[in-house]
Amino acid sequence: xxxxxxxxxxxxxxxxxxxxxxxxxxxxxxxxxxxxxxxxxxxxxxxxxxxxxxxxxxxxxxxxxxxxxxxxxxxxxxxxxxxxxxxxxxxxxxxxxxxxxxxxxxxxxxxxxxxxxxxxxxxxxxxxxxxxxxxxxxxxxxxxxxxxxxxxxxxxxxxxxxxxxxxxxxxxxxxxxxxxxxxxxxxxxxxxxxxxxxxxxxxxxxxxxxxxxxxxxxxxxxxxxxxxxxxxxxxxxxxxxxxxxxxxxxxxxxxxxxxxxxxxxxxxxxxxxxxxxxxxxxxxxxxxxxxxxxxxxxxxxxxxxxxxxxxxxxxxxxxxxxxxxxxxxxxxxxxxxxxxxxxxxxxxxxxxxxxxxxxxxxxxxxxxxxxxxxxxxxxxxxxxxxxxxxxxxxxxxxxxxxxxxxxxxxxxxxxxxxxxxxxxxxxx
Amino acid sequence: xxxxxxxxxxxxxxxxxxxxxxxxxxxxxxxxxxxxxxxxxxxxxxxxxxxxxxxxxxxxxxxxxxxxxxxxxxxxxxxxxxxxxxxxxxxxxxxxxxxxxxxxxxxxxxxxxxxxxxxxxxxxxxxxxxxxxxxxxxxxxxxxxxxxxxxxxxxxxxxxxxxxxxxxxxxxxxxxxxxxxxxxxxxxxxxxxxxxxxxxxxxxxxxxxxxxxxxxxxxxxxxxxxxxxxxxxxxxxxxxxxxxxxxxxxxxxxxxxxxxxxxxxxxxxxxxxxxxxxxxxxxxxxxxxxxxxxxxxxxxxxxxxxxxxxxxxxxxxxxxxxxxxxxxxxxxxxxxxxxxxxxxxxxxxxxxxxxxxxxxxxxxxxxxxxxxxxxxxxxxxxxxxxxxxxxxxxxxxxxxxxxxxxxxxxxxxxxxxxxxxxxxxxxx
Numbered sequence: 001x002x003x004x005x006x007x008x009x010x011x012x013x014x015x016x017x018x019x020x021x022x023x024x025x026x027x028x029x030x031x032x033x034x035x036x037x038x039x040x041x042x043x044x045x046x047x048x049x050x051x052x053x054x055x056x057x058x059x060x061x062x063x064x065x066x067x068x069x070x071x072x073x074x075x076x077x078x079x080x081x082x083x084x085x086x087x088x089x090x091x092x093x094x095x096x097x098x099x100x101x102x103x104x105x106x107x108x109x110x111x112x113x114x115x116x117x118x119x120x121x122x123x124x125x126x127x128x129x130x131x132x133x134x135x136x137x138x139x140x141x142x143x144x145x146x147x148x149x150x151x152x153x154x155x156x157x158x159x160x161x162x163x164x165x166x167x168x169x170x171x172x173x174x175x176x177x178x179x180x181x182x183x184x185x186x187x188x189x190x191x192x193x194x195x196x197x198x199x200x201x202x203x204x205x206x207x208x209x210x211x212x213x214x215x216x217x218x219x220x221x222x223x224x225x226x227x228x229x230x231x232x233x234x235x236x237x238x239x240x241x242x243x244x245x246x247x248x249x250x251x252x253x254x255x256x257x258x259x260x261x262x263x264x265x266x267x268x269x270x271x272x273x274x275x276x277x278x279x280x281x282x283x284x285x286x287x288x289x290x291x292x293x294x295x296x297x298x299x300x301x302x303x304x305x306x307x308x309x310x311x312x313x314x315x316x317x318x319x320x321x322x323x324x325x326x327x328x329x330x331x332x333x334x335x336x337x338x339x340x341x342x343x344x345x346x347x348x349x350x351x352x353x354x355x356x357x358x359x360x361x362x363x364x365x366x367x368x369x370x371x372x373x374x375x376x377x378x379x380x381x382x383x384x385x386x387x388x389x390x391x392x393x394x395x396x397x398x399x400x401x402x403x404x405x406x407x408x409x410x411x412x413x414x415x416x417x418x419x420x421x422x423x424x425x426x427x428x
Numbered sequence: 429x430x431x432x433x434x435x436x437x438x439x440x441x442x443x444x445x446x447x448x449x450x451x452x453x454x455x456x457x458x459x460x461x462x463x464x465x466x467x468x469x470x471x472x473x474x475x476x477x478x479x480x481x482x483x484x485x486x487x488x489x490x491x492x493x494x495x496x497x498x499x500x501x502x503x504x505x506x507x508x509x510x511x512x513x514x515x516x517x518x519x520x521x522x523x524x525x526x527x528x529x530x531x532x533x534x535x536x537x538x539x540x541x542x543x544x545x546x547x548x549x550x551x552x553x554x555x556x557x558x559x560x561x562x563x564x565x566x567x568x569x570x571x572x573x574x575x576x577x578x579x580x581x582x583x584x585x586x587x588x589x590x591x592x593x594x595x596x597x598x599x600x601x602x603x604x605x606x607x608x609x610x611x612x613x614x615x616x617x618x619x620x621x622x623x624x625x626x627x628x629x630x631x632x633x634x635x636x637x638x639x640x641x642x643x644x645x646x647x648x649x650x651x652x653x654x655x656x657x658x659x660x661x662x663x664x665x666x667x668x669x670x671x672x673x674x675x676x677x678x679x680x681x682x683x684x685x686x687x688x689x690x691x692x693x694x695x696x697x698x699x700x701x702x703x704x705x706x707x708x709x710x711x712x713x714x715x716x717x718x719x720x721x722x723x724x725x726x727x728x729x730x731x732x733x734x735x736x737x738x739x740x741x742x743x744x745x746x747x748x749x750x751x752x753x754x755x756x757x758x759x760x761x762x763x764x765x766x767x768x769x770x771x772x773x774x775x776x777x778x779x780x781x782x783x784x785x786x787x788x789x790x791x792x793x794x795x796x797x798x799x800x801x802x803x804x805x806x807x808x809x810x811x812x813x814x815x816x817x818x819x820x821x822x823x824x825x826x827x828x829x830x831x832x833x834x835x836x837x838x839x840x841x842x843x844x845x846x847x848x849x850x851x852x853x854x855x856x
Contacts, residue, residue, distance in 0.1 A: 044573060044845040061489035063842040070621040071843065080623050083577040083845070100581055135847055145472060149511040153528055193498040195508050395841075398826060413823075414491040415499065417472040417511070419563055 015105035022305030022324035023111035029332020055137040114306040117269035165259035170266030171208025180360035188410040209241035291347025312350035443533035450733030450752035451539035457760020483565040542734040545697035593687035598694030599636025608788035616838040637669035719775025740778035
């Protein structure tokens with residue numbers, strides 16, 4: 001057994017907080033640099049967030065889209081992985097206080113991402129859960145599956161229908177994916193299994209305050225996505241914001257919509273760790289970093305991924321997985337240049353490799369520069385891209401198998417409600 | 429939409445509480461009998477408990493060994509499935525009060541199984557979790573994986589070793605399976621991934637109060653199992669009971685064993701619903717039923733599976749899955765005979781199809797009457813039997829694939845700790 005100190009020697013210490021796309025890619029970029037890389041995350045796994053909605057909708061099991069961080073980095077001899085929670089950053093002493101001890105750094109990379117934002121209505125959180133972590137996905141899965149169970153047990157028609165009404169708030173990629181998949185579950189997966197209630201009676205409503213769904217895409221693709229959603233049976237409502245949410249439904253303008261299941265896909269707020277850095281933050285709490293992704297006045301502290309606010313070619317870099325990966329790799333190159341006394345790389349530039357969003361069975365939209373795709377072809381591109389970027393051969397194979405089986409049988413294999421129904425469940 | 433009443437008509441109502449092997453098999457046995465079958469479970473899924481230890485040790489994901497009850501019974505037109513929790517049984521009024529309403533029955537089948545028993549030491553439960561439900565499996569998985577994470581973070585050698593010491597209490601099939609698998613994880617799965625600690629330093633201790641492990645098997649097979657465990661690196665201690673358990677270890681006779689992870693596989697206690705029936709129960713809380721599995725004085729109430737205490741050929745029927753299945757099928761035939769005014773079947777007889785227990789890689793023991801197997805051959809029989817009885821083609825395929833990949837790579841794909849590490853975790 002060798003101690004921390006012996007293994008560490010006198011190498012430059014790079015401390016990375018967060019094992020998402022940004023943090024992991026920074027760690028990997030430093031594999032061949034003579035530094036000691038320490039990656040700390042509150043969780044033991046890296047999560048392939050683009051497929052998290054599939055766990056929430058019972059299509060995939062959690063281990064298919066998550067892998068232990070120390071497994072991913074097992075061959076990287078200069079990498080140490082710890083499971084711990086960062087509580088405080090002391091930039092003067094160059095230390096981070098974690099729940100289980102203090103760690104020193106020479107260079108710090110903060111990559112703790114973002115959570116949900118309820119635009120000043122944090123009281124909505126309990127009735128409109130969002131989707132960022134595996135636990136969120138299990139919670140949403142439980143809510144969706146229990147809604148159909150409750151409808152089956154309910155004898156009052158109006159109350160039953162309220163269990164069959166689903167409102168998804170937010171028309172970005174996650175909202176669109178959840179709505180399309182829910183419609184498929186209600187129409188195709190569940191019908192034969194219920195005796196008193198009719199899953200096909202479910203109403204899936206997608207609410208977007210802006211004028212169109214998938215606002216990050218070109219207008220004609222937004223329109224195509226809307227049409228594909230409507231074809232799947234989704235009630236798409238754009239141009240009006242939700243003004244109230246409680247356990248029994250939402251208010252949308254003058255209208256009250258009775259719905260016992262409301263899902264939140266509308267806003268993100270940067271991780272609270274950003275504010276602890278003492279650097280300037282934007283309205284969403286993201287840290288405004290310099291062109292080399294370090295914070296103003298402290299070249300030894302970098303912020304990357306969804307927690308960073310930076311422009312590239314005059315436009316804000318979007319909070320997406322490819323941007324986080326690129327930032328991680330870039331920061332790795334900046335650190336390497338410093339260690340090797342090379343010239344600093346040019347400021348970070350985001351390379352837009354295109355955008356993809358899936359809607360449902362063989363329905364998706366894709367945009368690569370001027371090339372726009374929709375429908376079946378876009379869906380195949382989406383599928384291949386997502387399977388390709390999954391970590392691990394086993395996961396690729398199982399995900400492909402699950403999708404194939406799901407496609408032919410309309411079944412979803414992960415329809416497991418964790419835990420008892422309990423006496424107070426549903427709690428209201 | 430049709431109401432409960434319309435669908436029900438005037439058919440004889442069979443209410444089954446519990447969707448384990450017993451309850452599910454009773455429901456299926458009544459598929460072609462003109463009765464209304466209502467199956468109620470607190471959970472939405474049937475669980476293949478014989479492989480639960482694989483979920484606890486990160487080898488399989490939950491959906492591989494669990495399937496929604498209503499999916500399993502979807503083609504059975506006379507079966508209704510509800511997710512609810514039974515609170516009270518009124519045998520005079522022939523009603524059961526559930527958390528979400530009261531249901532009437534003409535015939536009641538109680539099949540709620542068993543939980544953990546700590547022999548009067550319920551305070552041990554928090555430090556020595558048992559394995560009965562998916563939540564138990566996730567909790568144990570979390571404890572095991574966090575133990576290695578904590579060892580990696582710990583700098584004090586004695587404290588580190590305490591994180592690497594594992595005590596499994598109880599030398600039955602579950603204890604043997606957990607011990608063998610843990611030894612494999614420590615020796616083969618994890619070693620390359622840790623930098624400060626050495627997973628191979630883990631001590632896996634299996635404690636059995638009786639004179640031998642796997643007491644349900646013949647003596648020579650117990651001895652073979654012990655040898656196979658020792659070969660895997662398990663420290664097997666028989667003939668001495670644990671006298672104290674807390675968060676820092678166990679007392680075994682005069683010896684204190686420092687271990688931060690203690691798992692309980694020693695005793696089961698019948699579901700509390702048995703006591704609510706007002707029928708005679710044995711020391712373990714199991715309901716003493718008559719030869720036709722009904723309770724004394726009430727031919728309309730049956731108790732089956734682990735909750736039932738009954739003799740067959742002068743010997744107590746063991747609390748195993750095949751016995752529960754046979755009881756379910758038998759009670760189905762009793763009810764059918766009554767409905768069809770046929771003579772009552774002969775009293776229940778347990779048909780012992782043999783016993784199987786796996787120990788580790790290619791190591792198992794099997795006993796079929798006078799035929800005894802051990803080692804590789806027993807392991808193949810175990811594998812084929814377990815895959816065969818899994819529900820669903822997809823599960824069979826994925827489980828086989830996971831085992832094959834686990835076998836060649838020593839990896840375990842479900843190494844996901846659910847939830848944050850948290851500030852107070854480990855809490856002591």
